[in-house]
Amino acid sequence: MELSPEEYGAYWRASIRVAAGVVFVYLSYRFVVSQLLDHSDAGAVLMGVFLFVALAFAGTFVAVLGLARVVRTAVDAEMRG
Numbered sequence: 001m002e003l004s005p006e007e008y009g010a011y012w013r014a015s016i017r018v019a020a021g022v023v024f025v026y027l028s029y030r031f032v033v034s035q036l037l038d039h040s041d042a043g044a045v046l047m048g049v050f051l052f053v054a055l056a057f058a059g060t061f062v063a064v065l066g067l068a069r070v071v072r073t074a075v076d077a078e079m080r081g
Helices: 005-037 041-078
Strands: none
Touching: 005 041
C-alpha cells in the first residue's frame, strides 16, 4: 500500500485520534470517575457511573472516527493501486 503525502498525513492524524480516544477514556476513569466510585454516598456513585458512561461514549466516539478515517485511507490507497 503506497500512500501519497496527503494520505500519509491523514493516516497518522487518524491514528492519533484513536490513541487520544483511548487515553481520554483511561485518564478520565483513573482520575475523575474512580474517585467518585470510591465514596460511600449513593449520589457520588451515581454521578461517577453517569460520568463514566458519558466519558466512555465521548472517547469511543473519537476513537471510532479515527478508526474510520484509517480504514478509508487504506481502502482509497488500495483501490488506487
